[in-house]
Amino acid sequence: xxxxxxxxxxxxxxxxxxxxxxxxxxxxxxxxxxxxxxxxxxxxxxxxxxxxxxxxxxxxxxxxxxxxxxxxxxxxxxxxxxxxxxxxxxxxxxxxxxxxxxxxxxxxxxxxxxxxxxxxxxxxxxxxxxxxxxxxxxxxxxxxxxxxxxxxxxxxxxxxxxxxxxxxxxxxxxxxxxxxxxxxxxxxxxxxxxxxxxxxxxxxxxxxxxxxxxxxxxxxxxxxxxxxxxxxxxxxxx
Numbered sequence: 515x516x517x518x519x520x521x522x523x524x525x526x527x528x529x530x531x532x533x534x535x536x537x538x539x540x541x542x543x544x545x546x547x548x549x550x551x552x553x554x555x556x557x558x559x560x561x562x563x564x565x566x567x568x569x570x571x572x573x574x575x576x577x578x579x580x581x582x583x584x585x586x587x588x589x590x591x592x593x594x595x596x597x598x599x600x601x602x603x604x605x606x607x608x609x610x611x612x613x614x615x616x617x618x619x620x621x622x623x624x625x626x627x628x629x630x631x632x633x634x635x636x637x638x639x640x641x642x643x644x645x646x647x648x649x650x651x652x653x654x655x656x657x658x659x660x661x662x663x664x665x666x667x668x669x670x671x672x673x674x675x676x677x678x679x680x681x682x683x684x685x686x687x688x689x690x691x692x693x694x695x696x697x698x699x700x701x702x703x704x705x706x707x708x709x710x711x712x713x714x715x716x717x718x719x720x721x722x723x724x725x726x727x728x729x730x731x732x733x734x735x736x737x738x739x740x741x742x743x744x745x746x747x748x749x750x751x752x
Contacts, residue, residue: 519698519699519700519701520700521585521586522696522698523686523688523696523698523700524565524586524588524589525586525588525690526588526690526691526692526694527586527588527589527688527690527691528566528586528588528589528591528592528593528691529592529691530688530689530690530691531565531566531589531592532566532568532592536627536729537565537566537568537627538729538730539729539730539731540568540569540572540730541572541730542730542731542732543569543626543730543732544569544572544573544576546731546732546733547569547573547622547624547658547732548573548576550622550656550658550748551578551621551622551656554621555577555578555579557578557579557621557622558579558581558619558620558621558622559573559578559579559580559581559620559621559622559623559624560580560581560582560583560616560619560620560622560623560624560647560650561573561580561581561582561583561623561624561626562583562611562614562623562624562625562631562643562647563583563584563611563625563626563627563628563631564582564583564584564589564590564593564606564624565584565586565589565593565627566589566592566593566596567582567589567590567592567593567594567596567597567604567606569582569624569626570582570593570604570606571593571596571597571602571604573604574597574602574603574604575599575602577603578603579603579604580603580604580605581604581605581606581607581620582604582605582606582607583606583607583608583609583611583614584606584608584609585608585609585610585611586608587608588691590606590607590608593606594606611625611631611643611646611647612639612642612643612646613646614646614647614649614650616646616649616650617649617650618649618650618651618652618653619650619652620650620651620652620655621651621652621654621655621656622651622655622656622657622658623647623650623651623655623656623657623658624657624658624659625643625647625657625658625659625660626658626659626660627660628660628662628702628744631643631644631659631661632661632662632702632703632704632705637703640703640713641713641717644657644713644714644717645717648717648718648719648751651751652751653751653752654750654751654752655750655751656748656749656750656751657714657719657747657748657749657750657751658746658747658748659710659746659747659748659749660727660744660745660746660747661705661710661744661745661747662702662703662704662705662743662744663704663705663727663738663740663742663743663744663745664680664704664705664706665706665738665739665740666704666740666741666742666743667682667704669740669741675704679703680703680704680705680706681701681702681703681704682701682702682703682704683699683700683701684699684700684701684702685697685698685699685700686698686699686700707724707738707745710724710747711724714747714749718751719749719750719751720749720750720751720752721749721750721752722747722748722749722750723747723748723749724738724745724746724747724748725737725738725745725746725747725748726738726739726742726745726746727742727743727744727745727746728742729743732746734748
């Protein structure tokens with residue numbers, strides 16, 4: 515079986531990924547995460563699809579216990595190379611979000627910047643990632659998730675968006691960390707707020723809040739709108 519498009523993209527892209535514009539909002543996003551967890555240093559955090567560990571490491575710098583998982587060896591290698599202080603309480607593991615076997619071990623799950631979500635080639639896999647997240651959370655645990663906003667491509671009349679499946683096909687041309695040029699055909703899944711709410715509710719999450727989402731400035735004050743690339747979801751497991 516060949517590699518999925520996202521596996522090809524991140525196969526050797528850890529260093530270049532750090533320079534992408536959409537990963538530059540880490541500090542403000544972690545500020546928000548801290549508020550959501552009431553600055554409680556005794557909780558356990560799981561960062562699903564952690565990439566190069568930007569949220570995991572910043573949280574660890576601030577004194578939190580974090581496990582970051584990603585299926586990309588390149589991304590995990592880059593994350594581990596960024597740990598300046600070996601006393602940080604952060605651990606990185608090469609794991610597929612579809613195969614997580616954690617059971618009631620974490621207080622908070624993060625799935626941010628489409629990490630492990632919206633990039634799958636099958637809706638059942640998206641559902642499985644959310645289900646695995648739910649199972650990994652303790653009672654009263656919380657999932658903080660960002661999801662691609664379907665309103666945006668619909669309003670922009672994006673011809674690459676299938677209006678039935680809300681999947682967009684696209685082509686990428688990148689230069690990887692070894693300066694090799696790659697052409698990648700990918701697809702990603704957009705969601706409407708009502709749909710993601712239904713999915714989370716069906717899995718078992720109880721209190722589900724959905725907001726607009728601004729890079730580096732997550733807030734419960736931002737209303738859902740038609741121009742944000744993503745929306746922010748906060749779901750609690752009772």
